[in-house]
Amino acid sequence: xxxxxxxxxxxxxxxxxxxxxxxxxxxxxxxxxxxxxxxxxxxxxxxxxxxxxxxxxxxxxxxxxxxxxxxxxxxxx
Numbered sequence: 001x002x003x004x005x006x007x008x009x010x011x012x013x014x015x016x017x018x019x020x021x022x023x024x025x026x027x028x029x030x031x032x033x034x035x036x037x038x039x040x041x042x043x044x045x046x047x048x049x050x051x052x053x054x055x056x057x058x059x060x061x062x063x064x065x066x067x068x069x070x071x072x073x074x075x076x077x
Contacts, residue, residue: 015073023062033059 013027020027037057059066 011073015070019069 016030017027020030023030041055
């Protein structure tokens with residue numbers, strides 16, 4: 001399905017694009033993976049919207065320090 005998203009945070013998109021390139025994937029692949037992970041959550045957690053309540057999921061080799069990298073992008077070094 002071809003879908004266009006509007007009002008995406010530029011900085012977050014650039015960081016996602018860099019991550020996709022580093023992993024040899026497309027941005028669409030990572031967005032699909034994120035949506036699928038979110039949709040597997042129990043509805044009560046989706047409604048609450050707290051990231052801390054998300055279950056830990058193994059995203060494969062090369063993602064061992066993903067949370068630290070995300071924090072660096074969001075909050076700076």
